[in-house]
Amino acid sequence: MASIYQSIEILSKEKGIDPQIVFDAVKDAVVVAARKHYRSTENMLAEFDDRGDLRLYLLKNVVEEVTDPVNELTLEQARKIDKQAQIGQELRIPKNADALGRISAQTAKQVILQKIREAERETVHSxxxxxxxxxxxxxxxxxxxxxxxxxxxxxxxxxxxKEQSRLDSFSVGDRIRVVIKSVEKTGKNAGVIVSRGAPELVVRLFEQEVPEIYDSTVTVKGCAREPGERTKIAVSSRDRDVDSVGACVGMKGMRVQSIIRELRGEKIDIIEYSDDPVVFATNALSPAKITRVAIIDAAQRHMEVIVDDSQLSLAIGKKGQNVRLAAKLLGWRIDIKSEEEKRQEVESAMAALQAPGVPVSVLTEHGMAESDAELLLAAGINTVEKLGNMTPEELEQISGIGRTEVERIHASVLAYYEQFEGEAIEAAEADAHPPKPDAEEPGDGGPAAENSLPEPVAGQAAEEGSDTIKGPEPGE
Structure with a gap:
């Protein structure tokens, strides 16, 4: 039976698993096959003896009075098998393993293969x-x-x-570079899953090509990617004397070009990272020139970006790609509007102020107490326009409204009007001081540090119009 041991050793080495796992699999398989052959649910045990022969045993507990005939027997019955048997002992009763037959052997084979596959998956996972x-x-x-x-x-x-780039085209035998994405032990995706489309692939390639990233002088702050189309990667330098963007581009673009070739021509934008979301957004939306950025809601990570009318298509990008990648990179929701759109929005808001019928209840959003609004409505003061035409003395004549309430109402009216006046002033200043044309190409020391090889998205303009993009939360 030495051949069994030898076969198991060879199989273990081929599969890269512990030989003991294979031995246990064989023993379990024999037990399963024996139960099927004898059509029994009795407790059985299979073991290899010193010579390597496989032995099959039926296990029964020795008791004074039998309550479970399947798993128990009396001392008298036990003594017929083993004269030394004692109460409480687990008695091993030999069974003929050679009588199992062809069908049982096939069952055992399936069990062994299943156990080996499970062991392989566990080894691969670990x-x-x-x-x-x-x-x-x-x-x-x-x-x-x-x-x-x-x-x-x-x-x-x-x-x-789905984990491949649309630019990839491989044949059997090709050597490729991939990033390990996940390892699963069970389920549809059991095994190792690798990716050519994950952002991590681009980050790992930069770590290999750029020594400054490898030694942590330059750090990668984030990466947003649409495989086969474009990638935006944000970098920052820990050394004032090291230009993070320049280090990633390399002399005459050699470093980034090497990565572009590996990605089969996918465009790459290298962005200078900033802790200031306004500056970071300005950089991330390059090559478009940004007029101004306003934080709408910092808690909800929502910002509004205003660009010149001629830059709107460039800022949005082909099918919204530029702003979509920028939103992913920042983790912010970005609303992009042209100067003309913003101007029309402000004009519409100002026109609404002059139109009759704005309910006085809107002032509760600007500091007015709901009780004050109820008193005004009860007195027939139901619009902002009507309230604005009243003097403090007239307000104090309303039941329940005194000097304190008048001051509070006055403050809420001012706050309501100021929100529109501020936007009107910004629009007027933008008209009086239009942005100066920038002759520098992105990445040549301009405000948006961007390097895109091959040529940037100019010429890939989307149709003009506003676009709203929701970026993922940080850590996604």
């Missing part, structure tokens, strides 16, 4: 789980329905079609 996000070189082994099956050496991995 080895590759800690390597998620790592860049690896591999060979395309075969192609199944668009998915790439690649050889990682000890195991195979799958690169689903």
């Amino acid at each position: 080895e590759f789980f800690s390597r998620v996000g790592e860049l690896v070189n591999c060979t395309v082994k075969r192609i199944e329905a668009g998915d790439l099956v690649v050889d990682l050496g000890k195991t195979e991995a799958r690169c689903p079609k």
Whole structure:
């Protein structure tokens, strides 16, 4: 029976699993096959003896009075098998394993294969789980329905079609670089999943090509990617003397061009990171020239970006790509509007102020107490216009309204009007001081540090119009 041990050792080495796992799988398989052959649910045990022969035993507990005939027997019955049997002992009764037959052997084979597959999955999971996000070189082994099956050496991995770039085109035997995305033990995606479309792939490639990133002089702050189209990567330098963008571009663009070739021509924008979201947004939306950025709601991470009419298409990008990637990179919702759109918005708001019928209840959003609004409505003062034409003395004549209430009402009216006056002033200042044309190309030291190789998105303009993009929350 030495051949059994030898076969198990060879199989264990081929599968990269512990030989003991295979031994246990064989023993479990024999027990399953025996129960099926004898049509029994009795407790059984299979073991290898010193010579390597497989032995099958029926296990029964020795008791004074039998209550479970399947698993128990009396001392008298036990003594017929083993004269040394004692009460409380678990007695092993030999069974003939050679009588199991062909069908039982097939059952045992299936159990063994299942146990080995489970052991393989566990081994792969323990080895590759800690390597998620790592860049690896591999060979395309075969192609199944668009998915790439690649050889990682000890195991195979799958690169689903959705994890590939539209620019990728590989054949069997090609050497490619991928990033390990996930490792699952069970389910549809059991095994190692690798990706050519994940943002982490671009980050790992920059770490390999740029020594300043590898030694942490330059750090990658974020990466937003649409595989096969464009990537925006934000970088920052810890050393004042090191230009983070220039380090990533390299002499004559050699470093970034190497990455672009690996990505089959995908465009890459290298963005200078800033802790100030206004500055960061201005950089991230390059190559468009930004007129101004206003934070609408910092808590909700919502901002409004105003650009010159001629820059609107460039800021939005082809099918909204530029602003969409910028929103992902910042983790902010970005509303982009042209100067003309903003001007029309302010004019409409000012016209609404002059139109009769604005309910007085809107002032509760600007500091007026609801009780004051109820008193005004009870007195027939139901519009902002009507309230604005009243003097303090006339207000004090209303029941329940004194000097304190008058001051509070007056403050809420001022706050209501000031929100529109501020926007009107901004629009007027923009008309009086239009932005100066910038002759510098993006990335040449201009306000938006951007390097895009090949040519930037100029000429990929989307139709003009406002666009609202919701970026993911930080950490996504």
